[in-house]
Amino acid sequence: MKLRIFDSEQQAAVTCAAHIAAAVRAKPSLVLGLPTGRTPLNVYRELVALSARGELDVSRGCTFNLDEFYGLPPEDAGSFRSYMERHFFQRVNLPRERIHFLDGSAPDAEAECARYDAELAAAGGLDLVLLGIGGNGHVAFNEPGDSLLAPCHRVKLGRETRLANAGLFGDDASRVPMEALTLGMGAILQARQVVLLAFGASKAEAVAAMVNGPVTPRCPASFLQLHRDVEVWVDREAGRLVST
Template identity: 45%
Template sequence: MNIIVTDTSDQAFRYAASMIADRIRSFPTTVLGLATGRTMESIYRLLVQQHDGGALDFSGTTSFNLDEYVGLGAADPNSYRHYMREHLFAHVNMSAERAHVPDGVAADLAAECARYEAAIRASGGIDLQLLGIGETGHIGFNEPPSAFDSRTRVVDLDEVTRRQNSAMFSGDPERVPERALTMGVGTILEARHLLLVAVGEGKAAIINEALNGPISENVSATAIKLHDNVTVILDKAAARSR
């Protein structure tokens, strides 16, 4: 595992964006695994800047997002499809047909999960998976406990997660959907390279648990220690407990 600690959050974002951009430039048909959240907004903004400057071409790439809320369609401003459109998809030349997000309003959610897994396999698998970490230690929405061989599925969201994500829902945790579709831990671990980014003092305790605590299905982020190609980028505030 390669752990990189930067002085500031902005440096962490720039380091992560550079890694993703370098991968795309070296391998134009890269399959990206994408995440959402405030940390990712800064990374996507930097990627869009490179694209706008003519330094980054997304035309050959494919992407698969980690998760989506059950019950929120693509037009809902709180859906992750909408988030990705606002922060990345609408601003770069990635083909819409190759920008995949789970369908939170699919009539048959189990069939949607199976379809998503099949689409990842058909793409040749994910080359670089971008990850954040939640307060429960989740990657994707793999709430505790999540089996390390789990696949894309419907999960119940922890109350801690709903509270953490409530800022996008007018600060009301009760408005956050109770369920989501998420790639499983096993799906994530099949990516060829994992890139986890965390910044801020609020992430320090869970980062310490994920990196230094025992490997446990109660903290799904600990599963990254089972992978042989992992980069973790932290700012000093997030790394202070290490």
């Protein structure tokens, strides 16, 4: 892992957006894996600003989002699809047919997960995946447990994860769906490059476990130690427990 500690979250976001824009210029057909939540918001703002200035053209690329709440239709205001429409998709020149997303309202979760894995395989896998990390060490919605699943799958969300997503539901954690659909660790570890962002003191212990701890399904992000090209970009608070 290549760890970089920034003075501020905004500095990291500007650097990350510039990194993504450079990757798109180098490969206009870039297959990009995208997260949701609070962590990437400033990155999306910076990417939108680059697009408005004509410095980002994603018209030939495609995106695969990492996860979606199960039981929510795409148009639900709390869905990750709605989040991405508000903050990114509607504000850049990404063709609709190049947006790939899990359907949280699919009647058959297993079939939906198989469809998504097949679409990603047909696209050639992820060139670059942007990740956050949960306070419990999860990446995408791969939650801590006795083992991890490689393929896309249905998952029961832990209490900490539901609390972290309460902001999408009027700060009411009881309204956060109990389950989600998520890319598995296989697709993430097979991505050609990983950039993981973490900000704030609440992420410090998870970042330390990811970078310096053992590789264990109790901290899913620790499996990124096995990847050949991982950038970990954090602010000073999130990186305060990491030994370098």
